[in-house]
Amino acid sequence: MSRITNLNIDEIKDSELLQGFDFNNYDEGDHERWKTLLAGVTTAQDGISCNSYSKGMSLLGENFSDLPDLSELNNKMEQQTGWRVMAVNGILPCEDFYKLLSRKIFPSATFVRDWHSTAFTGYPDLFHDVVGHLPLFFDPKFSEFVQKSSQLIYNILIKTPEGAEKEKMIQNFSRYGWFTWEAGLIKENGEAKAYGGAILSSSGETQNLKDRGYEKFDLLEVFNTAYTDKEYSCKYFIVDSYDDLFASLDIIKTQYNIQDSIH
Numbered sequence: 001m002s003r004i005t006n007l008n009i010d011e012i013k014d015s016e017l018l019q020g021f022d023f024n025n026y027d028e029g030d031h032e033r034w035k036t037l038l039a040g041v042t043t044a045q046d047g048i049s050c051n052s053y054s055k056g057m058s059l060l061g062e063n064f065s066d067l068p069d070l071s072e073l074n075n076k077m078e079q080q081t082g083w084r085v086m087a088v089n090g091i092l093p094c095e096d097f098y099k100l101l102s103r104k105i106f107p108s109a110t111f112v113r114d115w116h117s118t119a120f121t122g123y124p125d126l127f128h129d130v131v132g133h134l135p136l137f138f139d140p141k142f143s144e145f146v147q148k149s150s151q152l153i154y155n156i157l158i159k160t161p162e163g164a165e166k167e168k169m170i171q172n173f174s175r176y177g178w179f180t181w182e183a184g185l186i187k188e189n190g191e192a193k194a195y196g197g198a199i200l201s202s203s204g205e206t207q208n209l210k211d212r213g214y215e216k217f218d219l220l221e222v223f224n225t226a227y228t229d230k231e232y233s234c235k236y237f238i239v240d241s242y243d244d245l246f247a248s249l250d251i252i253k254t255q256y257n258i259q260d261s262i263h
């Protein structure tokens, strides 16, 4: 169960973000699995990762050659990007998830996936969260997109009463998250590169992308495309630049009649 259930997000103090986390609890097997995961992904990422990812990786000053200490990563992230990492064990209720991201707090799992899940894990682990997502937050534009989209989605969800309409919204926004920050592609010098964390942290997902190809990002198409986190993505969508993502926020605002000054 997630620790988050014991904490009020509005009152979380910085000192509580890594509460219960102890780097010394990782055993030899965890370190070994981490290295195997990294070796597979480093080869798979070659030629696939976007510029902002490679840049973020070097600004982070990490090659992740060994399992990283979340508290050290947390300090580096906060100093350089304003993002902080929160250790969680479990999937968060979706409103809590968006609320944390809107406050530039990134919830990260702490466990390292099992051997049988090295190419694919439907359940995000430390490797996925850290290697797949953290470097992107060094790109100010991408960082702003995650923060603003999460704020917008949170605002829409809290004003919507529970029921079928809200369930449909949650489904749409899950698909939006999946096909952007998890499985998203961006065009760079005419080539498709990945900014999605699910691709950047999985050798299997990267191969699946090469096999399936991609199509142009279209918000309505994204809302209408089902995905499951139990297998590789059925589709991939490419944006020309992160501006396309901001443009999609404007469409969402119009669609859900939001007239605030989020963006």
Ligand SMILES: [Fe+2]
Pocket (backbone or CB within 6 Å): 124, 128, 129, 132, 133, 182, 197, 198
């Ligand atoms: Fe993720």
